[in-house]
Structures are given as C-alpha cells and as structure tokens.
Amino acid sequence: QVQLQESGPGLVKPSETLSLTCAVSGYSISSGYFWGWIRQPPGKGLEWIASIYHTGNTYYNPSLKSRVTMSVDTSKNQFSLKLSSVTAADTAVYWCARGNVKFEYWGQGTLVTVSS
Amino acid sequence: EIVLTQSPGTLSLSPGERATLSCRASQSVSSSYLAWYQQKPGQTPRLLISGASSRATGIPDRFSGSGSGTDFTLTISRLEPEDFAVYYCQQYGTSQFTFGQGTKLEIK
Numbered sequence: 001q002v003q004l005q006e007s008g009p010g011l012v013k014p015s016e017t018l019s020l021t022c023a024v025s026g027y028s029i030s031s032g033y034f035w036g037w038i039r040q041p042p043g044k045g046l047e048w049i050a051s052i053y054h055t056g057n058t059y060y061n062p063s064l065k066s067r068v069t070m071s072v073d074t075s076k077n078q079f080s081l082k083l084s085s086v087t088a089a090d091t092a093v094y095w096c097a098r099g100n101v102k103f104e105y106w107g108q109g110t111l112v113t114v115s116s
Numbered sequence: 117e118i119v120l121t122q123s124p125g126t127l128s129l130s131p132g133e134r135a136t137l138s139c140r141a142s143q144s145v146s147s148s149y150l151a152w153y154q155q156k157p158g159q160t161p162r163l164l165i166s167g168a169s170s171r172a173t174g175i176p177d178r179f180s181g182s183g184s185g186t187d188f189t190l191t192i193s194r195l196e197p198e199d200f201a202v203y204y205c206q207q208y209g210t211s212q213f214t215f216g217q218g219t220k221l222e223i224k
Contacts, residue, residue: 036213038161046153046161046204047212059211062117095160101208102151102166109160 002027004107012090018083022096022107023076029054030074030088034100035071037081039092041107047092051099065089086114118143119217119218120205122222127224135192137204144185147207152181152190155218156201165190197223 008020022035029035036051050060052070061069064083074077083090093115097103119142129135139150150211153161163172165181169216178193186211200223205216 046215055156101149106160
C-alpha cells in the first residue's frame with residue numbers, strides 16, 4: 001500500500017524559506033508517477049503547488065513559480081518542497097500526494113504556520 | 117489557466133435526499149482529467165471520482181459523476197449522514213492542476 005508522510009518545521013518566520021519533505025513507502029518513486037504538493041490555508045480551499053516526476057521534470061503553479069522549488073531523491077524514495085520568502089498567506093496545511101492527472105494517495109498533512 | 121467554478125457554494129439537504137453538485141470550467145476539460153474529492157473537517161481529501169465518472173476504489177455506488185467539456189456533475193443518490201462534507205472538483209491540463217473552490221454539503 002502506498003503511503004506518504006510529510007515532515008518539516010511547523011513554524012517558519014516571515015521572509016524565510018519553508019522546507020518540507022515527503023517520504024514514500026510501498027512504492028518506488030523511480031517506478032513512475034508524478035508526485036506533488038497541495039496546500040490549504042485555514043478555512044479555505046485546496047491549492048496545487050507543484051509536481052515532480054522521478055526524472056526531475058517539474059511543474060509549478062504559475063502563481064507560486066517564482067518562489068517554489070521541488071526536488072526528488074530516488075535513493076531515499078522521497079521528494080521535497082522549498083517555498084521561499086514566505087508570508088502569513090503561506091500559512092496552511094501542506095500535503096504531499098501521488099498523481100498524474102488525479103491525486104489518489106495523500107499524506108496526512110502538516111500544518112505550517114508563518115509567524116515571527 | 118483553467119478556472120473551475122463550483123455551485124452551489126453551500127447545499128443544505130436531509131439524509132435520504134439526492135445531491136447534485138456542479139463544476140463548470142472556464143474552458144474545455146478532457147473528461148479523462150476531471151476528478152472529485154470529498155473532505156471532512158480536519159481530514160485529508162479523499163478521491164471519489166476520476167475520469168469524470170469512474171469511482172475510486174471503495175467508493176459507494178451512490179456516488180456518481182458525469183459531464184463533459186465545461187460542465188461536470190457529482191451526484192449522490194441518497195445521502196447518508198457520513199456524506200455531509202466539502203466536495204472539490206479538480207482538473208489537469210497542460211501540466212497544471214486546478215481545484216474548484218468547493219461545495220459544502222450540510223445537513224438541513
């Protein structure tokens with residue numbers, strides 16, 4: 001069974017970089033699929049952030065593209081997200097998920113708060 | 117960027133009733149690339165429907181999806197108490213994903 005688990009700081013200061021990692025078990029990232037990040041600010045809807053293929057090909061949400069970097073580490077079977085110059089508007093629950101055209105498997109989510 | 121608009125914003129119904137949720141796209145979406153999710157408070161979204169009409173594994177058959185082009189519908193034939201939640205549509209196209217803003221299905 002495919003399982004995903006997010007990890008990273010729950011509190012980030014304004015203007016700093018948010019860094020999250022998603023560890024995948026039950027499936028080898030190298031075998032295929034796109035792997036993505038989705039977030040949800042408190043009380044709001046879902047927003048796709050970015051996706052990456054095991055080869056390193058990345059797709060970014062145009063509204064976040066200038067601040068987002070995704071990477072993949074197939075040796076550790078994990079992928080990562082970096083979001084720079086964060087503000088309070090980046091406070092959200094962040095999920096990692098597997099999906100080419102739909103998100104079938106999700107992590108449990110991690111709340112990241114941007115505050116000084 | 118394709119914008120998905122869901123209606124209504126809130127739908128108030130009683131258990132046993134039929135729910136019809138709409139998702140309209142700003143431009144044509146391939147049916148293969150339209151999905152629906154259910155999210156309960158404090159929980160992770162759960163995939164219900166993909167390819168506009170195919171139920172995901174373990175999803176009861178009271179959930180059905182339909183539509184094509186720019187208009188898609190999620191129907192819940194007879195509401196169970198556990199169906200009251202927020203529902204999102206999502207599309208994939210040209211290496212981009214977008215979600216609708218959600219429809220809250222609440223108990224009347």
